Amino acid sequence: MLVAIISFAATIASIVLAVREVRGWRVNATATSSSEKDATPAKTERVPYRASSVAWALAFLAIQVFIGVWGALGLVQDEPIAPVIMNTVLTGCVYLSLARPRLRPRLLALFEPGSRWPHPQAACALAMVATGIFATLALELPSNHNLLWMYPLCLLLEIFLVTAVVAGFFYLFQRRGAASAIASFVFFAIGIAEYFVITFKSQPIQPGDLTAIATAAAVGGGYVFSITSFCLYGIVALALAMITSAYAALLKPDRTSRTRKQLLVNLLVGVLCLGGVIGHVVLIDYYNFLYIQVYTWRPLESYYRQGFIPSFISSAQTIQPRKPEGYTKSDAQDLIDEYAASYDAGTGATSERSEAVEQFEEVQPSVIVVMNETFSDLSDYDNLHAGYEGPEFFNSIDDAVQRGDLYVSAYGGGTCNTEFEFLTGNSMAYLGNGVYPYTIYNLTHAENLAQQFSDLGYTTTAMHPNHATNWNRENVYRDFGFDEFLAIEDFEGADTLRGMVTDAETYDKIVEMLETNDDPQFIFDVTMQNHSGYDTGLIPNDMQTNYLIDGTYDPEVNEYLALIEESDRALEEFLGELEELDRPVVVVFFGDHQPFFPSDFNDAWFQGEDDATHSERLYRTDYVIWANYDLAGNEQQSQQEDISTNFLAAEVMNLIGAPLSDYQKAQLALRESMPAINMIGYQDQAGAWHLSSAVADEHATEAFSAAQKAREDLAKMQYLKLFDHGDSVYTKTLQGAANETNPNLAPGTTKIK
Structure with a gap:
């Protein structure tokens, strides 16, 4: 309110000065008119720059009024120094604006012939x-x-x-x-x-x-x-x-x-x-x-x-993708073939994989992927110095196929990039900073899970309870070959939390789809409930948390934690329903990125670390792969395996026995040298992280050298799969025309919404 008082007082002062200056115009005009022979009446006299000077003054006054109103709403930092300085300058500018007609002759006199100016x-x-x-x-x-x-x-x-x-x-x-x-x-x-x-x-x-x-x-x-x-x-x-x-x-x-x-x-x-x-x-x-x-x-x-x-x-x-050094199309394809052959001779030849393949062909499980908005376990940050233990149910799941840390390429936002990495198996590590492939690149040729499951005879559905235009999803999902896209209009009347459709509502929709359609289904659910910002104050009293970080209550952090607790509760209920469902279902659940605020905790509580380790903590969420049936070749005891988003889909397909593309086989084989990669860096077999810019030298460990070679190989394979297809690199939407056709849709499939 202090800012509003200062601004409104200064506005009044500006108006008073403006009125005095404008009155001076009239006095000067009258004096000039009366002293000149055959003068034009003062009221019709046209003095240059008066109209424009009024416009300038009104512009400065408008800024003062706006800040005053914004301050009255409590939306300006309430301290006196900055508003006093700002309003003093603005009031001076109002006065100088209206003084332009009077001061112009003096200003021009400075530049008369013979002057030093x-x-x-x-x-x-x-x-x-x-x-x-x-x-x-x-x-x-x-x-x-x-x-x-x-x-x-x-x-x-x-x-x-x-x-x-x-x-x-x-x-x-x-x-x-x-x-x-x-x-x-x-x-x-x-x-x-x-x-x-x-x-x-x-x-x-x-x-x-x-x-x-x-x-x-x-x-x-x-x-x-x-x-x-x-x-x-x-x-x-x-x-x-x-x-x-x-x-x-x-x-x-x-x-x-x-x-x-x-x-x-x-x-x-x-x-x-x-x-x-x-x-x-x-x-x-x-x-x-x-x-x-x-x-x-x-x-x-x-x-x-x-x-x-x-x-x-x-x-x-x-943004323009650059060819990796030494890249040729044939060499990139040879790399895919070599790594795929390595998989076939190794993991692909194990009895566990054979049992899973045989079972998959027989039961054709439905695969549900839940990319949960901003879901992460912030207990990694020293329990937030508040005794926080993380999402209780999620952390207690002990019958999962596999679980662990998930290394993503987004922080605080950029959901679509995690989505892109998972669905296509490609990494943001090679695409530059600030790039969003969904809105920039032509992805009509990109291999993806929707297309893969569609080829296996699955019904494929994408789901996001918000606008279909967000992140250009309506066009990307069409290009990927999804049969149907359920957006905000398909959730009319759904329960909301802080104005966002709840996780539970999307899960109810999934259960309904599984109960009413006996075909094997691939459902990709991008939730919305936990989206920032976290200072809305709209969490119901019975859902609120009261964690004190170093003894201080932070409303933003507590709103976020309350949302995660609600997501955790909804997940428990969802998996409970699927356990009772009389059909095989696999669930892949993961968070797309952390919220925006843990960077402060990271810098304050984890000092002295190397850059790679320090930064990767911010780009880490959690995932779990769970099945409601006994998965052949797997003990389902929540085996821990840390992974990056671009490898996760291939890992899922391998575990459940689904057919793999050569590119997915190559990714799985390459993980033996480089288990994880994201836009920050990459991990070697020994578990050490290295920044993307790191270069192995003669003193580098064997694990680091092998990881760097794997990173270089993956760059060439990815460039081949994403960009070396003969068409424009950039999406038609970016060029100004939405995609009208979908080469990936098989004849007779349902048109995407």
């Missing part, structure tokens, strides 16, 4: 440099609180790019201040968006996020958009950029004295500035030439130290 054009250029600096600050300050930590050359590069853009628009629109002010506002808006994304996901904005704006909007209702003092300092920088633009515009010649040459020069300068930025971004390799690299294991640090724009450009340039 530079030419007006040079002054405009200097003003644009100042505007660029302020706009850069407006971009960075909301989320990057210590600019002194930035690499100086990266900061200079960012200032150069921002200045070129604001100056380009300034000159392109014939030195109009509004053009550069709007450009500055866009940079500020990006900075605010970056602040919110970091707040909600603990991750920066990355290029792939631009293809998922609709998804972000669809799930954004659970977040609280409160701002900090640093956001207010960003507004200060924006206001300074705008007022500098406003005064730079005063230096242009009057409309009556402009020449065609001046118009052409302005246009040329604007085109050169904007064209130079485009050419720079297209032609300069940020990753290899400028060494601006976004480290997958700590992307936030990369953005903080290198700046938003350089880091974003570097990430964008890596």
Whole structure:
């Protein structure tokens, strides 16, 4: 409320100053009119820049009013210093905006012939440099609180790019201040968006996020958009950029004295500035030439130290998939054949596998995959210093086929990437930082579980109780060959928790499908209940938890833990129902990623670790493979096996005796040297983790060297399977036209919803 009081008081002060300045216009106009012979009446006198000055003043007033309202709603950090500074600057900008007509003659007098000041054009250029600096600050300050930590050359590069853009628009629109002010506002808006994304996901904005704006909007209702003092300092920088633009515009010649040459020069300068930025971004390799690299294991640090724009450009340039070093199509296929042959001679030749294959052919079990939103066991973080033991039922399952830690490539968000890894068996490790294959790449040729089960005669169903457009699922599922996709409209009237359809409702739908259709089924359930944010306060009293972290109650953490307890309860009930079902069913249950907040615990409580071990803790969830029948060749005593998401589907198919593709066989054989891999790093046979950038040398262990070779081999095999198919790399949806046909759908199958 303090921020609201300060802002509204400053708004009143701004209005008082504005009224006094406008009255001064009238007095000056009257005095001028009465002193001139045959003068035009004052009320009809047209003084340049009055209308535009009012517009500038209203823009600054609108910012003050908005912050006042936002503060009254309790959505601004309640401390006095930042709002006082911000409102002082905004009030000053209101006054200076309306003073433009009065001050313009004095400003122009500084550049009269014989003065020591530079030419007006040079002054405009200097003003644009100042505007660029302020706009850069407006971009960075909301989320990057210590600019002194930035690499100086990266900061200079960012200032150069921002200045070129604001100056380009300034000159392109014939030195109009509004053009550069709007450009500055866009940079500020990006900075605010970056602040919110970091707040909600603990991750920066990355290029792939631009293809998922609709998804972000669809799930954004659970977040609280409160701002900090640093956001207010960003507004200060924006206001300074705008007022500098406003005064730079005063230096242009009057409309009556402009020449065609001046118009052409302005246009040329604007085109050169904007064209130079485009050419720079297209032609300069940020990753290899400028060494601006976004480290997958700590992307936030990369953005903080290198700046938003350089880091974003570097990430964008890596979206184009690059061929692995030494890649040829024939060599990649040879690798698949060699690894597949190794599987056939090893695991594939065991009696356990033979028994499972024989049983699968006989019973044709239905396979239910539950990718549970944000499900993870945070007791890994020293029991949260609160005695937290994790999801009770999940951890007590002792009759599973297999269970363990699951290494994923998403943290705090990016559900679709875990989904992509599981369904296709491909790893995000080779696709760059901030990439979302569902929204970017052409996946019509990608091998996937839906297609695989469909070829076995299964009915295939995807299920997600939210909008079908989220993460482009409606198109991806069609390409994958799912017979049906149940989205939010198929859950009308379902129970919700915090406005999200509950896990239990999706499980009820699955049981209903199993009871009403005797065909073997593959059902892929992407739940929604546990989606962030976790400060809604909508958990019913009987579900709330009261864990004190180091003696302090954290409402966000407790809301999340309450949701996990509810997921755990629903899972117990679901498996209990399946035990009573008179048909064979296999359940694969796993979490897609951790919530956004454990990074704080990780940094505070696990200091001194190597980067790989420290980072991988954040990219670890849990999985369990469970069956309601005695699975041949397996003791079903919850054997522990840690794995990564891209290998999990092949592991499931191997355990239940289902037919395997050569690519899946190759993956299983390759796991002997590299048991797990994700976008952070990879694990060797000895259990040690190595960052993706790690390189084996003559001192490397045998296990590390073998894992690195396996990683290189998998890169070539994956590139062959994902990209070397002759069609466009990018999805038709990204190119502006939704896929209309599905080459994977067999004749007569049901059209996907």
